[in-house]
Amino acid sequence: MNASSEPLTSALRIADPGDDAALAARLAARDPAALREVIACHGAALHRACYRMTGDGHEAEDIVQEACLRLWDQAPKIAARHPIGSQAAATLRLGGWLQRVVTNLAIDCLRRTRRLSDGEVPDSADDTPLADTLIEAGERDGTARALIMALPERQRAAIVLTYYEELPNAEAAEAMDMNIKAFESLLHRARAALRQAWTAQGDAP
Amino acid sequence: MSVSEQDQGAPVIPGSPLARVLDDYAVPGLSAGFADRVLAAAEVRPAPLPELRQQRRWRGWRLGRGIALGIASFGALATAAAATGLLQQFDIPVPSAEKVWASITGKPPARAAAPAPVIAAAPDTASEPASLAQVEIVGPVDTPEELSEAFRRIDEVRAGRYATRRENITQRIDNAIAQRRAAGLPVPTPEEEAAFRQRVEEAQARRQQLADERLAARRAEMERKVANGEALTRKGIVQPLRDDARAPERLRQLRRMSPEQRREALRQLPPEERRVLMEEYRARRQGPAVPTPAVPADSPPAEQEGAGTGTRDPR
Structure with missing residues (x-):
């Protein structure tokens, strides 16, 4: 696991309660620095989750960019519903809001891709020959990617959010617009499907 | 580890073989200048569309409006x-x-004490107050008791009409005397006025006696029908009286015509109606003439009587 695959939790929970409301107010005032601050705070984590879901770096960047622009558009409404100093301001989490948007956009992207293509898993990492020192790492990366990409969209999102991003089940369910019971059921099926795929590859000891 | 022996839905334990494989999924970092591209896109991004004019709350009002219109309809x-x-x-x-x-x-209704069902159940009788009814008339009149009750109600109405008619006659005489006095014309002395009123009363009594005789004959016929088991309806009791009551009105119409027109009208009448009119004319002619103002010399005497009293023949 490289440096960019660190859990998202720390990045999403850095802000103190109420700071996100102030940030939203600055976004509503059309402050570019606020948007840059949001990208610096949440961009990497959003891109990481989105990349693991789509398997495409360019697609992941486009999705994160769209999520940030939607936050830019919706900032006046968000700031109006969470005025600074109010009790609602303490409950505002822009990271969770962005995570929900990115997850939905990634799922939409995967469904759209599945409709337009024959369903082949993008596996561009294996197309180009690598140096011998990178062959083994590339094979391991390809194996993990194939396991993740073999899952359906929502199961894939559940594994990415809970295992890679280490989100609690409640926050992951919120990011996927599901209730906690339904999400736990989905996560259970996703883990079972992941283990079955791994067993089928014959990598299990 | 044997996957088949474990719960396949259990969380992936860090450090396990599966976790080591999943941890090898490397992720590249964001490309350089990503934030600048987002900011540039935000600058040129069109403003979001305004909110829809039709809000959610109008949906409920549409339903309420439909319910209100339905209830009103x-x-x-x-x-x-x-x-x-x-x-x-x-x-x-x-x-x-x-x-x-x-x-x-x-509060109890004002007319609650009135036996409304009795009124509704006796449509074939005369329209007398049902509160005075001693015998309840149900359906057609087919018993002597019911016929007597119908006669009693009719007599009550006739008595009221006679009283009203006498009051009208007295009032008209008083008005005529007052008008003559106001116009400076000679007015009758008290003795003459008393004699005049006496003659009017006598004429009225004779007419009532004639009507009573005709009515007695008709009632005898109706009693005979009821005794024979024949049922009488309201139409059977009242309608002949109404036919007779039309005769004075026709006599008045004839009186307003010229002598030539009157003769022509009598000539064109059906024989049955012409006979009824002649009987009415003869009945009025047998009674004493009531002094009336200017009447054409060739007009039927019955017209003079009608003009003098200004009354109708009792039914």
């Missing part, structure tokens, strides 16, 4: 049906306004 139809008596045709009771108001205020 049903109320209008029900009111129209009750007003036209359509509901009564289907034996659906419709309370009167008095009963509804009494149920609201808790």
